[in-house]
Amino acid sequence: MTVIYLIHPSGILEGPVELPIVPGLGTQLPFNALELNKVLPPARVGHTWCVVNGVPEELADLRGEVYDTTTGEPSQFTQLGDLPEGLTDIPRPTPTHRWQAGAWAQDASSLHAAKTADINGQCEGAITTGFWSSALGARHLYSSQLDDQLNLMGVIVSGLDSPYACRDEQGVKAFRPHTQAQVRRVWDEFTLFKLQLLQRANNLKQQLDLALAVGDCDAMAAVTWSDSQS
Structure with a gap:
């Protein structure tokens, strides 16, 4: 038995879903469907299942407001996957904090x-x-x-x-x-x-x-x- 997921334009997998049976034609897969042999396990917190090169892959989902590690200025991150260097999803606590060793630290x-x-x-x-x-x-x-x-x-x-x-x-x-x-x-x-x-x-x-x-x-x-x- 196979399961069907739908591929969102962002690449995120939605489902599994049940598709209607068309009389005389049976189940018709839409263009954005992905057929798998088994149900995917729940994604970890802060992650989501996506399609990468036609294969399901669990990616970090950090879309939303992120912060520049040099200036602390916020911006919107719209991609899936890990944040590039120079961005963090942790807001700078105060203007006197600096990004050090992967965290905000108070700068004396x-x-x-x-x-x-x-x-x-x-x-x-x-x-x-x-x-x-x-x-x-x-x-x-x-x-x-x-x-x-x-x-x-x-x-x-x-x-x-x-x-x-x-x-x-x-x-x-x-x-x-x-x-x-x-x-x-x-x-x-x-x-x-x-x-x-x-x-x-x-x-x-x-x-x-x-x-x-x-x-x-x-x-x-x-x-x-x-x-x-x-």
Whole structure:
């Protein structure tokens, strides 16, 4: 007894199938039929039965999204069989992973560079999101973008009393009168605020340097700006 499989345009075998009997003609094999002596065993996981040179062969079926082992960029793989060199079906976990010995591995230098850049960015963001000063007696929030820093310095250089914008604790922004001494105190408190953030960033980057020196990626991954905040 024979069994019939149908050959999909991709080469994959579908079946076995039962073909209808045509009266007066019997069973008619379509052009894409393959007649075998026995049923094929189930294909292994991740594999499928195909026809190669007219003979059934079990091939890897990795069709779908695959990833470049150099860049990690995804693409679509449409062929049957093993992936060519330079492709994997395993997504890159993070941009700091590199393909090594057939697997993604955390790259210490890349992780160090990425974490350092993140800390620098977080520090700059903290510096420029505003600071509190008690120069007017009650606490007020002052803007600290680069333009704000330059404006504040300009008022100090003028040596004059001046209205200066700030928000009270209810969030109301207004140009409130400042004496020259009060403006200088605002600047001094900003300088201290900024210095503390820079010192915090420097401490974190020293931790990264120490972890890089011994190749400890887990220790580097654990260094974060938010966790360091008191």
